Amino acid sequence: MSINTKPPKPVEERSNVVILFAGDSGDGIQLTGTQFTGTNALFGNDVSTFPNYPAEIRAPIGTLAGVSGFQLHFGSVEIFTPGDQCDVLVVMNAAALSANLDKLKPGGIIIANSDGFDKKNLRLAGFIDAADPLTDGSLVNFQVHAVDVTKLTRTALEDSTLGMKEKDRCKNMFVLGFINWMFSRENTLAEGFLEKKFGKKPDLLEANRKALIAGYFYGETSETFTTRFEVKAAPLPKGTYRAITGNQGTALGLIAGARKAKLDLFYGSYPITPASEILHELSRHKNFGVITFQAEDEIAAIGSAIGASYGGALGITASSGPGIALKTEAMGLALMLEIPLVIVNVQRGGPSTGLPTKTEQADLWQAVLGRNGEAPIPVLAASTPIDCFDMAFEAVQIALEHMTPVILLTDGYIANGSEPWRFPAADSLPEIKPPFIAAREAGTPSAAEPFLPYARDERGVRPWAIPGQAGLQHRIGGIEKQDLTGNISYDPRNHEKMVRLRAEKVARIADRYKPIRLDSGPAEGELLVVGWGSTYGAIRTAALQLQKEGHAVAHVHLRHMFPFNKGLGPLLKQYKKVLVPEMNSGQLRQLLRAEFLVDAQGLNKIQGMPFTSEEIRVGILNTLKS
Amino acid sequence: MSTVNGTSEMPGQARSDKPEKVDFSSDQEIRWCPGCGDYSILKQVETLLAQSGKKKEDVVFISGIGCSSRFPYYLDTYGMHSIHGRAPTIVSGLRSVRPDLSVWMVTGDGDAMSIGGNHIIHLLRRNVDVNVLLFNNQIYGLTKGQYSPTSPEGAVTRSTPMGSTDHPFNPLALVKGADGTFIARSMDRDPKHMREVLARADAHRGTSFVEVYQNCNVFNDGAFEVFTEKASKPDHVLFIEHGKPLLFANGTKGIKLDGMTPLILDLSTGAHSADDCWVHNERDGFKASILVRLFDDPRLQGAMPRPFGVFYVADRPTHEEKLQAQVKRAKEVKGPGDLDKLLQGEHTWTIG
Numbered sequence: 001m002s003i004n005t006k007p008p009k010p011v012e013e014r015s016n017v018v019i020l021f022a023g024d025s026g027d028g029i030q031l032t033g034t035q036f037t038g039t040n041a042l043f044g045n046d047v048s049t050f051p052n053y054p055a056e057i058r059a060p061i062g063t064l065a066g067v068s069g070f071q072l073h074f075g076s077v078e079i080f081t082p083g084d085q086c087d088v089l090v091v092m093n094a095a096a097l098s099a100n101l102d103k104l105k106p107g108g109i110i111i112a113n114s115d116g117f118d119k120k121n122l123r124l125a126g127f128i129d130a131a132d133p134l135t136d137g138s139l140v141n142f143q144v145h146a147v148d149v150t151k152l153t154r155t156a157l158e159d160s161t162l163g164m165k166e167k168d169r170c171k172n173m174f175v176l177g178f179i180n181w182m183f184s185r186e187n188t189l190a191e192g193f194l195e196k197k198f199g200k201k202p203d204l205l206e207a208n209r210k211a212l213i214a215g216y217f218y219g220e221t222s223e224t225f226t227t228r229f230e231v232k233a234a235p236l237p238k239g240t241y242r243a244i245t246g247n248q249g250t251a252l253g254l255i256a257g258a259r260k261a262k263l264d265l266f267y268g269s270y271p272i273t274p275a276s277e278i279l280h281e282l283s284r285h286k287n288f289g290v291i292t293f294q295a296e297d298e299i300a301a302i303g304s305a306i307g308a309s310y311g312g313a314l315g316i317t318a319s320s321g322p323g324i325a326l327k328t329e330a331m332g333l334a335l336m337l338e339i340p341l342v343i344v345n346v347q348r349g350g351p352s353t354g355l356p357t358k359t360e361q362a363d364l365w366q367a368v369l370g371r372n373g374e375a376p377i378p379v380l381a382a383s384t385p386i387d388c389f390d391m392a393f394e395a396v397q398i399a400l401e402h403m404t405p406v407i408l409l410t411d412g413y414i415a416n417g418s419e420p421w422r423f424p425a426a427d428s429l430p431e432i433k434p435p436f437i438a439a440r441e442a443g444t445p446s447a448a449e450p451f452l453p454y455a456r457d458e459r460g461v462r463p464w465a466i467p468g469q470a471g472l473q474h475r476i477g478g479i480e481k482q483d484l485t486g487n488i489s490y491d492p493r494n495h496e497k498m499v500r501l502r503a504e505k506v507a508r509i510a511d512r513y514k515p516i517r518l519d520s521g522p523a524e525g526e527l528l529v530v531g532w533g534s535t536y537g538a539i540r541t542a543a544l545q546l547q548k549e550g551h552a553v554a555h556v557h558l559r560h561m562f563p564f565n566k567g568l569g570p571l572l573k574q575y576k577k578v579l580v581p582e583m584n585s586g587q588l589r590q591l592l593r594a595e596f597l598v599d600a601q602g603l604n605k606i607q608g609m610p611f612t613s614e615e616i617r618v619g620i621l622n623t624l625k626s
Numbered sequence: 627m628s629t630v631n632g633t634s635e636m637p638g639q640a641r642s643d644k645p646e647k648v649d650f651s652s653d654q655e656i657r658w659c660p661g662c663g664d665y666s667i668l669k670q671v672e673t674l675l676a677q678s679g680k681k682k683e684d685v686v687f688i689s690g691i692g693c694s695s696r697f698p699y700y701l702d703t704y705g706m707h708s709i710h711g712r713a714p715t716i717v718s719g720l721r722s723v724r725p726d727l728s729v730w731m732v733t734g735d736g737d738a739m740s741i742g743g744n745h746i747i748h749l750l751r752r753n754v755d756v757n758v759l760l761f762n763n764q765i766y767g768l769t770k771g772q773y774s775p776t777s778p779e780g781a782v783t784r785s786t787p788m789g790s791t792d793h794p795f796n797p798l799a800l801v802k803g804a805d806g807t808f809i810a811r812s813m814d815r816d817p818k819h820m821r822e823v824l825a826r827a828d829a830h831r832g833t834s835f836v837e838v839y840q841n842c843n844v845f846n847d848g849a850f851e852v853f854t855e856k857a858s859k860p861d862h863v864l865f866i867e868h869g870k871p872l873l874f875a876n877g878t879k880g881i882k883l884d885g886m887t888p889l890i891l892d893l894s895t896g897a898h899s900a901d902d903c904w905v906h907n908e909r910d911g912f913k914a915s916i917l918v919r920l921f922d923d924p925r926l927q928g929a930m931p932r933p934f935g936v937f938y939v940a941d942r943p944t945h946e947e948k949l950q951a952q953v954k955r956a957k958e959v960k961g962p963g964d965l966d967k968l969l970q971g972e973h974t975w976t977i978g
Contacts, residue, residue, distance in 0.1 A: 038973065041975065042973070042975045233977070236977050237977070237978075238977055239976070239977060239978065240974050240975070241976070241977060242971040242973060242974045242975075255963070255968065256968075256969070264723055268719060285963065285968065286952055287953070287957045287959075287960040287962060288962075288965075288968070289953060289963070291722050291723065291949055291953060293719065293722060295718075295748075296744055296745065296748040299712060300715040300745055301715075302715075303708070303712045303714075303718075303719065303745075304715050304716070304722065306716055306719065307688070307719025307720035308719035308720065308723045310719075310720055311720040311723045311724040311727075312723065312724070313723040315719060329709055330709060330712065333708060333709050423970060423971075426966045426969065467683065467704040467724065467727055468683055468684055468724070468726065469683055470681070470683045471683070473682050473683055473703055475654075475698050475705040475707065476706055477698075477699075477705075477706060477707025477708065478707065478708065478709050487654060488699065
């Protein structure tokens with residue numbers, strides 16, 4: 001794209017690179033990150049991302065509280081996590097540097113917007129006596145490149161009629177252009193994006209494009225940068241790919257499930273971080289028979305979903321921990337009604353409001369145990385953004401085919417993270433068959449039979465009769481029901497029978513699971529790592545590495561948290577030790593101990609941040625030694 | 627003397643030419659206390675349903691928790707006895723996907739005005755097409771006699787031995803405030819009036835809100851007797867009819883609107899006549915806001931009579947109509963969903 005008279009700068013090849021973009025939450029850093037991710041994915045790299053943003057939408061400019069980050073790991077090799085430590089740290093101000101310097105590898109590259117390091121910025125970022133780290137020698141162990149992005153962007157936009165504020169908004173495009181140059185990528189995808197976004201505002205389009213190109217040429221012409229990097233395409237399986245975040249995956253899995261069941265989808269939801277993107281995504285697909293209902297509160301969200309399922313649609317609700325707490329009573333109702341319902345919990349740091357924008361796996365007990373009475377509800381957990389699609393689809397399958405509420409656990413880490421997805425063909429997804437029952441029209445022989453709404457099939461599943469079907473009128477509710485008829489019953493023996501029937505029905509859902517499968521490692525040996533949810537990539541990376549080093553370490557990753565896979569108990573017995581890494585104090589560990597009487601050990605991190613693979617590796621080694 | 631004429635269509639007209647009389651009672655034993663006002667309401671609803679020509683399978687009753695909320699069990703329709711206060715949420719979801727059904731919601735003063743207060747106002751502002759029957763007995767009956775959000779201040783109950791310190795809700799003023807499109811009041815002891823009000827409610831498209839004064843003869847006996855007993859009824863009850871002057875006390879008294887202030891006129895002296903009185907127009911939202919505020923404590927000297935009948939009717943598209951219209955439009959513009967295209971998304975790349 002450039003005509004350059006100078007000799008080309010040398011290009012250094014890397015197998016994988018971790019880059020972290022950080023700035024004020026108003027700096028447009030998330031956009032820079034997602035655009036650079038898209039460019040790399042399109043080029044053929046394997047990618048994994050981790051956006052990390054503050055709970056405040058616009059915290060005071062320049063403060064540590066306002067720092068937003070976007071971490072990208074891309075490579076010519078398979079990538080399982082957004083990376084432990086970064087190779088390149090791009091910071092728009094002093095606070096961004098201060099908040100993220102500990103994530104940079106020794107010798108790593110810092111690209112700093114020097115305009116964001118004035119006295120005020122330095123003071124806000126907590127640098128003592130406003131000493132400038134870019135010039136005072138404190139960053140001697142890193143390669144520091146100070147670039148006055150603000151000034152360079154303004155210069156590039158000298159001819160523009162835009163105001164200074166709008167010009168400064170183009171800074172993120174300057175950075176993107178420069179990073180594209182640095183990693184030998186083209187600006188094409190970003191230009192296409194700008195055209196789509198600003199097509200109707202030519203002055204903004206022009207300014208952003210100019211900033212993008214200026215950033216690219218700055219890399220080429222500036223004497224400061226002597227080397228470019230190149231990350232070749234990864235040997236990913238052949239096929240067509242797209243990028244997907246976990247929340248998108250969940251939304252698409254739900255729609256695919258409804259479509260495969262030939263049902264309309266009703267989504268009742270109240271906005272909450274980090275689950276709202278599911279609502280946004282679903283609301284764009286009304287042509288699939290999707291109705292989204294932004295309810296007055298979390299209780300109304302689940303209540304409306306129950307009402308929709310009662311009416312014969314697929315009712316779904318989603319939230320995060322505090323919202324799920326509010327839905328608890330209604331979950332018990334759905335369980336008593338024995339109607340299909342999917343409840344998604346995009347977990348975040350708790351308890352109470354907790355850490356809204358940070359991740360955690362501390363709602364497992366809430367999902368499995370957290371209801372009044374004997375209230376078994378199947379619980380699934382997704383492990384990656386792609387897995388969100390698969391598990392959302394399975395949640396729909398189980399809910400509809402077994403007439404039960406189902407909880408799907410994801411978390412903020414995978415919900416916002418993205419990876420390349422070799423998406424399936426619609427035909428390859430199985431049909432879903434709810435246990436509908438034929439109407440009994442007056443005058444036909446069937447009309448004479450009494451309808452028993454709680455008569456069960458061999459799997460313990462009751463029929464789904466929909467209002468409007470003749471001859472199937474019945475009453476259901478949250479009060480204990482008489483077996484078969486569903487009428488109110490306070491009979492003590494009937495209550496015990498119903499509690500057992502509901503439990504057996506849910507237990508039998510394990511019959512449909514595929515046999516348990518190790519993710520990696522030997523079928524027996526020293527240690528089994530049992531993971532669940534979003535720790536997948538970090539555990540996989542660590543386990544593969546240790547196996548390469550000759551350790552008899554295996555990794556199994558659970559997707560069915562309740563009921564467990566029947567093969568899990570026997571599998572646990574094949575190893576001398578069991579280690580359970582979790583972003584909580586040991587919730588799965590306790591469930592495994594209770595269920596299988598196994599001496600499972602914990603590796604626990606409760607910092608609102610995901611495990612690094614190094615933390616897992618060290619944890620496994622320590623357990624092996626103990 | 628109580629008739630409820632209106633400008634809306636009368637019930638049954640659109641449904642069927644010659645409805646057969648259908649028995650809507652279920653086989654379940656009714657478990658309300660003997661003498662409870664709920665029996666009367668159940669009977670009138672059954673009668674109305676039978677007259678309306680609806681098919682049993684097209685009718686759904688949703689309730690919350692409380693004595694009134696046992697209602698669905700006693701009808702041979704589809705029904706759900708849900709959880710406390712949440713019936714409006716169930717109704718909202720059900721109507722969103724099933725605009726074809728006749729949906730009724732049965733609730734009480736605790737269920738609707740206290741624990742479910744948030745949901746009821748949102749049901750009303752959205753104008754979900756449902757007939758809401760609020761059984762107001764000014765007491766918590768199922769939990770054995772605590773004061774409710776409609777109990778008068780000072781009410782001595784099991785939880786308020788020194789009298790309630792709470793100011794009560796005026797349910798219909800709340801409904802008007804939330805832009806309800808059909809607002810009415812009736813009482814368990816006047817079956818004919820109730821049946822007529824219910825028929826009007828059923829014919830209305832949108833949230834029809836009917837408050838029924840219902841006697842709890844066990845925990846709050848006689849709470850409404852000033853309105854229901856023959857001796858006191860004429861002086862305290864104002865039956866309102868569209869297009870008719872507001873008259874009560876057997877026509878010897880009337881209500882005049884002096885600016886924004888309602889005044890009682892004595893028509894017996896010859897100084898005033900019915901022509902001087904406020905003529906009820908159920909389509910007048912401003913006046914309806916005044917009418918729902920006729921809520922004086924009947925024990926006070928010179929108290930305004932309490933209105934019964936249809937206060938207000940407005941035409942506004944229902945929530946489910948608007949939702950379904952969006953789905954229809956999305957299908958027209960984008961075509962019926964193509965799952966392959968959806969999974970593929972907007973940007974793809976190919977490897978190999």
